[in-house]
Amino acid sequence: MTQLKPELNIEDIAKPASLRQDEVHPDHWTLNFGPQHPATHTTIHLVLTLDGERVVHCDPNIGYLHSGFEKLAEHHTYDQYVTVTDRMNYLSPIANNVAWHHAVEKLLNIELTPRCKYMRTIVCELARIQDHLLCAGELGLETGAFTAFLYAFNQRETIYDLLEALCGARFTTSWTRTGGAMSDAPDGWFDYLNRFLDEELPVACDEFNRLLIRNRIFLERSVGIGVITKEEAINWGWSGPAARGSGVRRDIRKDEPYLAYDEVDFKVPIATAGDVFSRFQVRVAELQESIKIIKQCIKQMPGGPIDVAPDERVAQINKGETYGSIEGLIHHFETVMSNRGFVTPVAESYGCIEAPNGELGFLLVGDGTNVPWRCKTRGPSFIHLQSLNKLVCGHTLSEIVVSLASLNVIAAELDG
Amino acid sequence: MSDHPTVALLNDKFGEQHCQRVDHHGQVTITIPKSILLEVLTFLYEDGKSKNYKQLSDLAGIDYKGYPGDKDRPRFAVRYQLLNIDENIRIAIKVACAKEDMTVATATTLYHGAGWMEREAMEMFGFDFEGHQDKRKLLLNELFDGKFPQRKTYPVTGEGERDSFTPITRETS
DSSP: OOOOOTTOOTTTSOOOOOOSOOSSOTTEEEEEEOSSOTTSSSSOEEEEEEETTEEEEEEEEOOTTOOOHHHHHTTSOTTTTHHHHTTSSTTSHHHHHHHHHHHHHHHHTOOOOHHHHHHHHHHHHHHHHHHHHHHHHHHHHHTTOHHHHHHHHHHHHHHHHHHHHHHSOSSOOOOEETTEESOOOOTTHHHHHHHIIIIIHHHHHHHHHHHHTTOHHHHHHHTTSSOOOHHHHHHTTOOHHHHHTTTOOOOHHHHSOOTTGGGSOOOOOOOSSOSHHHHHHHHHHHHHHHHHHHHHHHHTOOOSOSSOOGGGSOSOOOHHHHHHOHHHHHHHHHHHSTTSSOOOOSOEEEEEEEETTEEEEEEEEOOSSSSOSEEEEEOHHHHHHHTHHHHHTTSBHHHHHHHHHHHTOOHHHHHO | OOOOHHHHHHHHHHOTTTOEEEEETTEEEEEEOGGGHHHHHHHHHHOSSSOOOOEEEEEEEEEOTTSTTGGGSOSEEEEEEEEETTTTEEEEEEEEEOTTOOEEEOSTTTOTTHHHHHHHHHHHHOOEEETOSOOOOSSOOGGGTTOOTTSTTSOTTOSSGGGGSOOOOTTTO
């Protein structure tokens, strides 16, 4: 029988909340926060044990948006499943597409074309801007600063327009394919993107910052709230801007470089206080770094095809050739039909990227066919929400809302 | 290509016959017997001489029924994806379980983050993580009592759980 390590408290490990009145503490009462509540970011149910207004224990009860994504993966091909990944972190759907195909290409050991790497880097950083705009704005919203939220949210419209020009859909982009992408950037896309990054976004970021960063009410409601230390953050599995707000020096873009991140120059912001405000600061600073990354990618954009060569037997070739030549048709059959060209190794692989929320990883077990045997999604929201009790214990009811917003928990990625 | 720095330490401490290693393009997976799981995880977590894997990135259950080569291996496996942040190394540890004996030691004594990951594996596959303080269902509701949806024997369209929802008509509402 193993002993608990001294610094781990058994109360930290979630205990079931009881609805009977506690004999030792008759003042404690139970409150349901959610699942339907405007402040819980869609369907998250928290069973709170409160002492007056102070939280004694917070027990998240999740699963309201569980759609069996992992089971679905076992019945879809690698290129079909990308449509499901859109629906995971729905604030930055194209980053999930990139994460999925990054994991697939890691399993299949495919090297992308340089142009594809740069395009995927650009859309990943656009997704990061999308996510951080909403998350940082949302923190303002939770504290009542509705204007800051709207200023930030408005910029996402331009990003939606850019993605619509790129792949036809604002939201459910499903842009990546194995070995490449669905489409290349249309004419004028980079000019539109440059205009957005030079003229619209910095102005909005500046306005939005001025409303919040030195706002005394915002600071009082976020500094010192929901604190987690660096060692605890690592132990609870945190990653991404939430962990970097506590001083964890880890960014997959720098530590395990993928796509074009080792060819662009950018900094990784890290804060040390570990509270809600430092997570906010990290996100806002990352926004600025993302703008720099995209500008460098546009300048260094290589030419060439976006899909890997047809010999790799993974990427679909364009429809003109499929319908126009017999070789094209054969190639199409080889990649699409289930027991033909698209061959995966009988092996396991874990591939992850630095999604806006943290480390988004997929464990893929390949069985030789073009359908995954097992796909386990490692979603950062799931890992972060576990430690909510640790963050809000001892705080008041209003601070739960702010702590939850700083974690950027998205229900679809949470339940999956 | 330099070898993975931890594999030699694991082989020395636990014996090479117990640590079966599989490589896939730079990713190392070590399969160990279930009985020594907690010792191996503790060794990787904090032994002063080894590289310290302070973060558990992912914990996944896998059902191998119908997989190529499934006759030679137990049906289920649990895979621990560990991360050493200081040295930036990853390693994966796997333990295999047969359907008759799904008890595995819990990793929550070392990694707090394993709490919910193990709860999900318990309800989806039927593992029993011994020593876990909270074995309630996490994502599923009581309609799935006794069923393990992510096993290969469970159909993707379900077993009629939602047929029990009574349709509400204008007359009955």
